Amino acid sequence: MRIQTNAFTRKKRKAFALAESIIALLILAIALLAMALVPIMSSKLALQTVQKEQALALAHDRLDVLEAASADIASSEIIGIYSVSFDRSFARGNAVVEISWGGITQQSQIKLERDLSRNARLTAVK
Numbered sequence: 795m796r797i798q799t800n801a802f803t804r805k806k807r808k809a810f811a812l813a814e815s816i817i818a819l820l821i822l823a824i825a826l827l828a829m830a831l832v833p834i835m836s837s838k839l840a841l842q843t844v845q846k847e848q849a850l851a852l853a854h855d856r857l858d859v860l861e862a863a864s865a866d867i868a869s870s871e872i873i874g875i876y877s878v879s880f881d882r883s884f885a886r887g888n889a890v891v892e893i894s895w896g897g898i899t900q901q902s903q904i905k906l907e908r909d910l911s912r913n914a915r916l917t918a919v920k
Contacts, residue, residue, distance in 0.1 A: 842898045853891045853906045856880050860889035
């Protein structure tokens with residue numbers, strides 16, 4: 795004996811299958827979007843790291859120059875994308891370098907401070 799299904803239950807099953815398909819496609823689209831954003835975000839982070847490394851190298855170089863200087867110096871300059879401010883004071887006995895730049899995600903800033911030796915004047919380039 796064969797059970798006959800009426801047209802109403804068949805339509806119900808088709809509608810349910812359609813809803814399942816739409817939900818599955820929505821989940822798949824979200825997963826694919828997340829996978830597509832991974833390389834973009836990793837590229838941004840890599841570029842941000844490179845910019846920070848360049849800023850640190852610039853700051854260390856500027857600190858070396860300030861330590862070798864024979865007089866107090868306070869100035870600022872723009873080097874590429876970096877805004878560099880530096881200050882050297884024999885009275886305070888230190889040198890300070892601040893570097894800021896417009897980073898990938900936000901404005902970034904580095905501040906390095908180095909204590910100067912008592913004999914820094916003797917080794918200064920004149």
